[in-house]
Structure formats: structure tokens, C-alpha cells
Amino acid sequence: MPRPPLPTIVHLDADAFFVSCELARRPELRGKRCAVGGGPQRGIISSASYEARAVGVYTPMPTARALRVCPDLILLPHDNEHYAKTSQAMFDLCETVTPLVQRNSIDEGYLDLGPCACASVAAVEAKVRGLVARIWEELQIPVSIGIGTSLLVSQIASKLRKPRGFVTVPVGEEAAFLAPLPIEQLPGIGKKTAEEVKARGLRTIGDVVRKTDSALAGILGRDWRQVAAWARGIDTRAVETERAAPKSYSQQETFLEDRAFGDFEDIERGLKRMLDELLVKLRADGKRARTLTVKVRYPDFTNSSHAQSLPEPSDLERPFYPLVGDLLRAAWTRRRQPLRLVSVRLSGLTEGPAQLDLFTSANEAKHRHLAAVVDRLNANGKKPRVYHGYDL
Incomplete structure (x- = not known):
């Protein structure tokens, strides 16, 4: 019998990556209000620990302002080379699980576990949890995970329970998962656009699904079909691996x-x-x-x-x-x-x-x-x- 469809698209998002890289070298700072950024007189915060975020430090806040918001903030210098090496090691571990790995940025990317021939959702989750454990054990980098049937759903899922989040969206439940989320969770809906569409009745992703096509066209313009598809969890993009020499x-x-x-x-x-x-x-x-x-x-x-x-x-x-x-x-x-x-x-x-x-x-x-x-x-x-x- 053919195997039932499974959610095999994984979005991996390292938590406060630059800070996490520094804490891996200085574990005595765990639990403290830390940030990676420029000197106190200039520059911006490029990464803040969750303890610092809890008191109002964010990226890319000017460093001088961050120190006013959080006087006991521990500033750590930016080390590009170390972060690049840690990122490479993290994605190398991902490629021990599946050959289909898409590196979106230094701290996040997609995996397709389709080639792993997992027999159940539990098997998919077990494989991913094993990867999360290895990344922590070998690199001391915490990550958040979203698992779904598409890049869109897995990416949104990975952001919901940071840090160390782990969210799986079963096959067939994509629209129900997305429905209660704020409209700005969808790609293409920025802060200004969100304010405009909320004023016209689109406050949640589920509101998009409930609107008629003509109403969506009037609110969202020429991109309404794409937004409507995303609101239902429909995303046909595939995980792309890049092996050829870069052209840029x-x-x-x-x-x-x-x-x-x-x-x-x-x-x-x-x-x-x-x-x-x-x-x-x-x-x-x-x-x-x-x-x-x-x-x-x-x-x-x-x-x-x-x-x-x-x-x-x-x-x-x-x-x-x-x-x-x-x-x-x-x-x-x-x-x-x-x-x-x-x-x-x-x-x-x-x-x-x-x-x-x-x-x-x-x-x-x-x-x-x-x-x-x-x-x-x-x-x-x-x-x-x-x-x-x-x-x-």
C-alpha cells in the first residue's frame, strides 16, 4: 500500500544566532542580558539574548539606546568569521540527515525529509529532534523548528514558539493552523499593508479564506490570488539546493x-x-x-x-x-x-x-x-x- 502523505518540509531557525555563538564560547553568560553589537558610542545591536529582549532591547536598536534601556546589558563584539564557521557546521549537520538542504541565510534554512522515507509523522519528528539534539550537543546552538507540507507553513510554524520551539502542522490541517494567526504573518503583508487591510476586515489569515474572490481583489489588488493561496497553506515552491559555483x-x-x-x-x-x-x-x-x-x-x-x-x-x-x-x-x-x-x-x-x-x-x-x-x-x-x- 502507498504510504500516506507526511509533512516533510522543515524550517530550521537558530535562536538569537550571533548571541548563541558567543554564549557557546562563554557559557557563564547564559541567562544574562547580552547583545552583539557596536561600541557604546555608535553602531547597532545585531543580536540580543531573550533575557535582553524581555526588557526592551531589540535588533537593530542603536547601541547607545540599548544601554539606556538596559544599563546592565553585556555587549559582545561581532565576530563574523566565527559565526560563518558555526553556520557552516550547523548546515553540515543538517546534510547528515537529508541531502535536500536550502540555506536561506547564516542562521536559517529548509530541509526536505522526503528522501528519508519516514513511515509516520512520529518518525519525521524523531529524525528532526535528533538533529536538534546534535546541533546543541556539538555546537551549543539552540534552534526552533517548524514542520509542514510547504516552505510557507513550516517557516511560519518555526516562529511561533521561539526560543527552542518545535511545531508540526499535520497534512490537511494547514488552513486551520493558519486561520487564527494575524494577517501580517503572511508574506507580502508588511506593517503598513497590514494596517490598511485590517481596516477593511482582514485581521487574521482566516479572514482571507472567508472573503469572496471579488472582495479580496478589491482589498489586495492584483496579488490577491497569491495571498489567498498562502492563506490556505498552498505553496508549491520546493527546497532548492545550490551546488554550482555562485554567480554572485x-x-x-x-x-x-x-x-x-x-x-x-x-x-x-x-x-x-x-x-x-x-x-x-x-x-x-x-x-x-x-x-x-x-x-x-x-x-x-x-x-x-x-x-x-x-x-x-x-x-x-x-x-x-x-x-x-x-x-x-x-x-x-x-x-x-x-x-x-x-x-x-x-x-x-x-x-x-x-x-x-x-x-x-x-x-x-x-x-x-x-x-x-x-x-x-x-x-x-x-x-x-x-x-x-x-x-x-
């Missing part, structure tokens, strides 16, 4: 609270930090990039981007840094609207590092040597005073 390198940050244009400098610094991380990977892979793209996303989930190319491809921070602010301004066309997300992408890749020759300036040679030294220090777990142009 990108990183994004979704803000916990929308950021206004007055936060421009903090957002620019965040983009440069992400650029730093991408260029470390670029050099490690022996590549150079020609084009830098900055993308912004507004609360209504519409995007805008702007790109600029260098005369020659590079793997150094110096030629890309001056572009970041101008690209952010050019992409942020709706200045009166805040941003929900920003991202940076390097493309136009070329194999091999730039070769130094008689025509290479002494200044460029100095910066290339500095970049190599800093990369080695980070790889060895040592923290240099200057990180690729930033005075920490």
Missing part, C-alpha cells in the same frame, strides 16, 4: 522595525559590514567582482535597487566602500517611506585574485597585504583592531 555573492538584513531615512548612516554602516563579510568569502574563493548592487525593500514588499560597476574587478573593500552610500540613496527612491530590508550583492565575477605587477600602485599593494593579514587573523580567531577599513 549577496547578503541581506531584515529589520525588526522599519527604518526611516533618518537612520541612513546606521543603515549604510550595516551595508558596509555585510560587504566586508562578502569580500572575505570572495577572496577565500579566489574571485573578484566588478558590480555592486544595493537593494531596499519597503513595508509593502516592493523592492528598488541600484548598481554600479568598477572599471576593473576587485576583491578589496577600498574601491567598493565609496559606492555604498550613493547606491543606497539611489535605491531609496521613496524617501518618505521606511525600509523593511536592505541587501548588498557582488556580481560580474572573475576567477583569480588581481595580480600585482610593476604598474600596481604601492597603495593598492599595501591594502591587498592588509586584507590578507586581517583575513588570516580572523580565520585564526584573533580580533584585529582594524577590520577592512573600519576602526572598531
Whole structure:
């Protein structure tokens, strides 16, 4: 007899990942109000422990404000290389369970347990609980889990009971699971859109299902069919694994609270930090990039981007840094609207590092040597005073 359908799509979301990485190295800080972020005079909080969140510290709150909200907050320096290595180790463990692993970001991704041929929901859950236990035992990283029949359902489920949540949505119960949840849990329904649709009678996901097609079209516009499908738990996307060499390198940050244009400098610094991380990977892979793209996303989930190319491809921070602010301004066309997300992408890749020759300036040679030294220090777990142009 054929096996009954099972929920085999898993969304894994590490809890307060950057802080968890630091607590794995400093377990004596567990239970305390901790945050990873910049110095007290500048910078933003990039991750806060749940104890700190309980008293009002959030990401990406300015560090100075976080210290006013929580005077006993323990600030921990950001260690990009350590977080990248921990993320790699975490997803390597995932791939011991199933070959179908999609890495969405440094701290979350999807698994498809279809190839595991589990015979029951209990068997699926047991396999996932075993993975959660291994991640904790080997890395000391707590994770939250959502299990469902689709990427959408599993992702929403993983967010409901953090930290260390574990939620399974059985086959056929997707719509009932989603129905009581706030409308903003659906993709595409940002803060501003949620306010607008709530005023027109869509307060929960179940309200979407109960509306007629004509009513949904009037409220949601041209995207009403997609929203209606999601409200029923229908999502046909598959877990995608990426094995080929990347055609670009990108990183994004979704803000916990929308950021206004007055936060421009903090957002620019965040983009440069992400650029730093991408260029470390670029050099490690022996590549150079020609084009830098900055993308912004507004609360209504519409995007805008702007790109600029260098005369020659590079793997150094110096030629890309001056572009970041101008690209952010050019992409942020709706200045009166805040941003929900920003991202940076390097493309136009070329194999091999730039070769130094008689025509290479002494200044460029100095910066290339500095970049190599800093990369080695980070790889060895040592923290240099200057990180690729930033005075920490």
C-alpha cells in the first residue's frame, strides 16, 4: 500500500544566532542580558539574548539606546568569521540527515525529509529532534523548528514558539493552523499593508479564506490570488539546493522595525559590514567582482535597487566602500517611506585574485597585504583592531 502523505518540509531557525555563538564560547553568560553589537558610542545591536529582549532591547536598536534601556546589558563584539564557521557546521549537520538542504541565510534554512522515507509523522519528528539534539550537543546552538507540507507553513510554524520551539502542522490541517494567526504573518503583508487591510476586515489569515474572490481583489489588488493561496497553506515552491559555483555573492538584513531615512548612516554602516563579510568569502574563493548592487525593500514588499560597476574587478573593500552610500540613496527612491530590508550583492565575477605587477600602485599593494593579514587573523580567531577599513 502507498504510504500516506507526511509533512516533510522543515524550517530550521537558530535562536538569537550571533548571541548563541558567543554564549557557546562563554557559557557563564547564559541567562544574562547580552547583545552583539557596536561600541557604546555608535553602531547597532545585531543580536540580543531573550533575557535582553524581555526588557526592551531589540535588533537593530542603536547601541547607545540599548544601554539606556538596559544599563546592565553585556555587549559582545561581532565576530563574523566565527559565526560563518558555526553556520557552516550547523548546515553540515543538517546534510547528515537529508541531502535536500536550502540555506536561506547564516542562521536559517529548509530541509526536505522526503528522501528519508519516514513511515509516520512520529518518525519525521524523531529524525528532526535528533538533529536538534546534535546541533546543541556539538555546537551549543539552540534552534526552533517548524514542520509542514510547504516552505510557507513550516517557516511560519518555526516562529511561533521561539526560543527552542518545535511545531508540526499535520497534512490537511494547514488552513486551520493558519486561520487564527494575524494577517501580517503572511508574506507580502508588511506593517503598513497590514494596517490598511485590517481596516477593511482582514485581521487574521482566516479572514482571507472567508472573503469572496471579488472582495479580496478589491482589498489586495492584483496579488490577491497569491495571498489567498498562502492563506490556505498552498505553496508549491520546493527546497532548492545550490551546488554550482555562485554567480554572485549577496547578503541581506531584515529589520525588526522599519527604518526611516533618518537612520541612513546606521543603515549604510550595516551595508558596509555585510560587504566586508562578502569580500572575505570572495577572496577565500579566489574571485573578484566588478558590480555592486544595493537593494531596499519597503513595508509593502516592493523592492528598488541600484548598481554600479568598477572599471576593473576587485576583491578589496577600498574601491567598493565609496559606492555604498550613493547606491543606497539611489535605491531609496521613496524617501518618505521606511525600509523593511536592505541587501548588498557582488556580481560580474572573475576567477583569480588581481595580480600585482610593476604598474600596481604601492597603495593598492599595501591594502591587498592588509586584507590578507586581517583575513588570516580572523580565520585564526584573533580580533584585529582594524577590520577592512573600519576602526572598531
